[in-house]
Amino acid sequence: MDVLRPPLIRIGGRVYRKNLIQEQALPHEEEEEDLCAGPGDVDEPCDAFVVEETERGFQCRVEVPSPLYKYIIGKKGETKKRLETETRTSISIPKPGVEGEIVITGQQRSGVVSARTRIDVLLDSFRKKQPFTHFLSFALNQPAIQEKFLQFKEEVLEKCSKDHGVSSSLFQNPAKLHLTLGTLVLLNQQEIQKACDLLQRCKEDFVDQITGGQPLTVEVAGVEYMNDDPTMTDVLYAKVHMKDGSDRLQMVADQLVERFVASGLMLKEWDRVKLHATVMNTLFRKDPTEERNNTMTGKSSFKERESFNGQNILKAGSEHPSRTPKSRSGQEGISQPAKGGGSSCCVKRPLSWGRAGPGEMPGWQHPVRVPAVAACPAPQLARRWHGGGWGSC
Template sequence: MEVLRPTLIRIGGRVYRKTNVREQAHQQEEEEDFYAAPGDAADEPCDAFMIEETERGYRCAMDIPSPLYKYIIGKKGETKKKLETETRTSINIPGPGVEGEIVITGQHRNGVVSARTRIDVLAESFRKKQPFTHFLSIALNQAAIQEKFLQFKEEVLEKCSNDCGISSTLFQNPAKLHLTIGTLVLLNEQEIQKAQELLKKCKEDFIDSITGGKPLTIEVTGIEYMNDDPAMIDVLYAKVHTKDGSKLQLIADRMMERFVTSGLMMKEWDRVKLHATVMNTLFRKDPSAEEQNNRTAGKASKERESFDGRKILKLFENFCFGEVQLNSVFLSQRFSTDNSGYYATSGQITFSCSADSSAPTDCA
């Protein structure tokens, strides 16, 4: 079944099959394939790399963010030396902190292609381990929503403060209330610019046609938790109910797919979970911490002290935070804030100018 359904790895918009090979049984065969004649493309992916033929052989340049250089170089340069030896290539990497191209040169085309593929896989695997730097968000920090949120916080502390793990430090900053569409790891200015351009492209390609130039109305009512045990909650969130059919969900899902295809976002779920975090145990130790990465949402952590939310769920099951019109999507920076206290933005699109985002209404 592993042969019929191999593991798939997505790198830069391309999809590769990961094949388990028994090195001892096929070592000689692999080496012969690997260093075949320059015209042989047996080791080359379907979507070929840009390989330049030179007087001395072949050359390939690739853009890798500087924070990932150290993983390609390895301890005392061991990873880079191993790559060069096994692919019979020379790999030139810019100095630490210097943004530039990694250049691979070699006498055999397949060797250069393989070195590039291996570097791509290395960079992608370590990129996945980096904390996210940006996220696509829709702000919910309108004055009326903040007022209802503060009422929710006050009543929870008044009625549930004796429950295990409940404290004022668990609550989101009212100025940072938002819906998350997805998280991104953007490691240099070029990647930030790429995300900005893609955000604008989403507006042109499908957002404007879906919204028809009108704001989207949602109702924020009710609460739910991420994990399976209401007595040990890490993340409690407010539920989102759309008033315009499935338009907001469609926009969020299509944006996620577009950013995943571009390689800027990892796909964790089939659909975007539209929610607004109101309590998070990550805030307990660091009030400035952001909403946890989708990759670890709902998973227990030894460093986190969960809280008993059974009473909260019973008393505030249908708590209404208000109804609001939405007209913007932000590319937000994870830790920075602007003058209003909301996340500083690296990019923004507006699909309607008629939304009065400062005046949400009470739920019916």
């Protein structure tokens, strides 16, 4: 058939193109066999995990963080009972709060494999719903940075406090300034140690090669907002780029995230890491009335975010670039959020924060030195934040 001149069919005053139907000769169809065999014959992946043969049948062990036990047990043990019934297995789960392995036993290997597969699916689904516990970041919280950030906060409040929604509670705690690369859900000490070990391997595998073993000088220059309308801003952040114009810092960030995603410790959110330091966020906003009500009722209430007008802050930040002061050196690492929305850092990274001329809004051109990645010992992750600043490894 000529595709440019296909046969036409007129039906009810409309013209339709007749397409050629290509029929293929199929072999004789045999009767379908009943593939509904015993429980668990489906779901079996190839060499996905180890199933041991025992005197009583088969056994498989699953490493599961204790906070996820409840999702395997279910309400009144219903999920566990259903899994055991449908797969004809017995599932042994450690006591709540006790780290250990879930042990699946059964007389048929297929049943054990099916139970393991279904447990993996449950764990993967509920892990994605967990709030993040740690984040991979470059810390920007040295005393000099905190001092300059407080000056920036003071001048913004002095010049822009009458703008809609602007208040002191929107500003980041200066002790928690950082560049977030990605968030992680690490639910026990083993997962924390795994993340720290991976961070150290990243240093050896590619970070030293990209940086040449030398610190990278970057600039924090300019402020930007996350949404489309500057008059309805929710997040204001400082932009970061390499001083020499290269993309080496971006390469380090992207490859770190890529490696953590491949390991299963981090979920992929974006194709490219957006290097930024949050300085104002409406999630930080405090409502005195709400706090008073919560104290009286003992309950917390959800309130929709109230955006602020960031036009004047953005204008001032773009009109007054700062002088470029001397650089210092520091490091990057894994951090853990602290109580009250803060975070605790694995390793710290100094930054020299510049200042605009008298009477001007602070600028954002501040060289930073980014050396090789350093992993923090896992025991320090859970107790990094001491209320007044960052600790050191």
